[in-house]
Amino acid sequence: MRMSARPQNVHQARLLRLLRDEGPRSRAELGDVVRLSRSKLAVELDRLVALGLVETAGLAASRGGRRSGIVRLSPALRFVAFDIGATSIDVAVTDGELEVLGHVSEPCDVRQGAMAVLDRALDLLGKLRDQGLVGQAHGTGIGVPGPVSFRDGMPVVPPIMPGWDRFPVRDAIGQELGCPVLVDNDVNLMALGELHSGLARSVGDFLLVKIGTGIGCGVVVDGAIYRGVSGSAGDIGHIRVDDDGPMCACGNAGCLEAYFGGAALARDAGEAARSGRSPQLAQLLERHGELSGGHVAEAAAAGDPVSVQLVREGGRHVGQVLAGLVSFFNPGLVIIAGGVAGLGHTLLAEIRSVVYRRSLPLATGNLPIVLSELAGQAGVIGGARLISDHTFAPA
Numbered sequence: 001m002r003m004s005a006r007p008q009n010v011h012q013a014r015l016l017r018l019l020r021d022e023g024p025r026s027r028a029e030l031g032d033v034v035r036l037s038r039s040k041l042a043v044e045l046d047r048l049v050a051l052g053l054v055e056t057a058g059l060a061a062s063r064g065g066r067r068s069g070i071v072r073l074s075p076a077l078r079f080v081a082f083d084i085g086a087t088s089i090d091v092a093v094t095d096g097e098l099e100v101l102g103h104v105s106e107p108c109d110v111r112q113g114a115m116a117v118l119d120r121a122l123d124l125l126g127k128l129r130d131q132g133l134v135g136q137a138h139g140t141g142i143g144v145p146g147p148v149s150f151r152d153g154m155p156v157v158p159p160i161m162p163g164w165d166r167f168p169v170r171d172a173i174g175q176e177l178g179c180p181v182l183v184d185n186d187v188n189l190m191a192l193g194e195l196h197s198g199l200a201r202s203v204g205d206f207l208l209v210k211i212g213t214g215i216g217c218g219v220v221v222d223g224a225i226y227r228g229v230s231g232s233a234g235d236i237g238h239i240r241v242d243d244d245g246p247m248c249a250c251g252n253a254g255c256l257e258a259y260f261g262g263a264a265l266a267r268d269a270g271e272a273a274r275s276g277r278s279p280q281l282a283q284l285l286e287r288h289g290e291l292s293g294g295h296v297a298e299a300a301a302a303g304d305p306v307s308v309q310l311v312r313e314g315g316r317h318v319g320q321v322l323a324g325l326v327s328f329f330n331p332g333l334v335i336i337a338g339g340v341a342g343l344g345h346t347l348l349a350e351i352r353s354v355v356y357r358r359s360l361p362l363a364t365g366n367l368p369i370v371l372s373e374l375a376g377q378a379g380v381i382g383g384a385r386l387i388s389d390h391t392f393a394p395a
């Protein structure tokens with residue numbers, strides 16, 4: 001296969017995306033969808049076969065008359081995804097249909113800086129290589145936990161990523177791997193993952209709210225990520241909830257993130273532990289030396305009223321901001337994801353109740369608010385989707 005192979009026109013691009021999203025199809029089915037004559041379709045498919053992107057795979061069951069040949073994406077196609085979070089790093093390899101063939105994940109502090117973290121990502125990719133899962137990648141999608149200039153392929157003044165400002169992530173990794181690379185905000189990748197194989201598969205307009213260390217929102221309009229003019233669309237963590245609220249890492253007071261998210265939860269749980277208000281959290285603090293959102297989830301599940309209250313209050317603040325977003329955007333679905341979404345149904349119930357109470361009935365009448373079901377894979381599937389959208393477009 002020619003690794004630089006790209007479709008040469010919109011018909012070929014459409015065929016590739018269709019085979020990616022729907023799996024192998026007969027020539028007859030493909031012809032129906034892309035509305036090409038039999039002979040024109042044959043020309044485009046032959047070209048894709050010659051490029052090594054597509055192959056024929058036997059005959060389909062007859063629809064009456066001659067049996068139609070099955071076409072599928074080349075099984076040799078590989079996409080790579082790096083999902084870099086504030087406290088973790090995930091690397092995965094997918095096939096052309098974005099099925100995850102291998103996925104490794106480990107704790108990693110993004111504050112170590114771009115060089116150290118990206119080197120680690122390349123090491124993890126090396127592990128997947130050693131397992132024979134990837135030779136040459138066809139493209140790589142990378143997510144980072146901060147604002148990204150999508151056009152330049154680099155983070156721009158990311159608040160929780162010291163040492164990453166304007167680091168040329170796209171170009172550095174592109175040179176290393178010898179394939180096309182795109183870099184985006186991690187929340188946008190998760191939204192793309194949900195669009196490809198999660199709960200948003202049949203939804204064109206939706207919001208994905210990620211509650212991790214911080215809080216962000218992926219905005220999908222008509223099946224595509226909406227990034228705004230400079231790439232910061234969906235940065236809802238710094239919407240102000242209350243002028244007199246706690247100080248935020250961004251320097252302002254009362255941001256949503258200052259109230260809730262992994263960092264705020266750890267702060268509030270620590271306070272509750274040290275003040276003696278929650279014996280359960282105090283015990284967890286003694287055992288682990290520090291507290292995280294996960295510990296609050298654990299204590300809440302064990303019935304600690306202080307932890308349950310922290311989760312409820314957090315859900316209320318998220319719901320308050322989300323109600324405004326729903327009124328403004330009128331989404332068809334809201335997905336709650338990220339590590340803190342592990343707080344589960346107490347959190348979800350609170351968010352739902354605030355949004356349904358505060359938004360207009362016309363906006364919420366048919367609005368599911370749900371927890372992600374992709375369990376940590378949304379980001380890497382989204383990374384593969386991002387780069388495949390690029391490589392399956394005319395050069």
Ligand SMILES: [Zn+2]
Pocket residue numbers: 237238248249250251252255257258
């Ligand atoms: Zn802020």
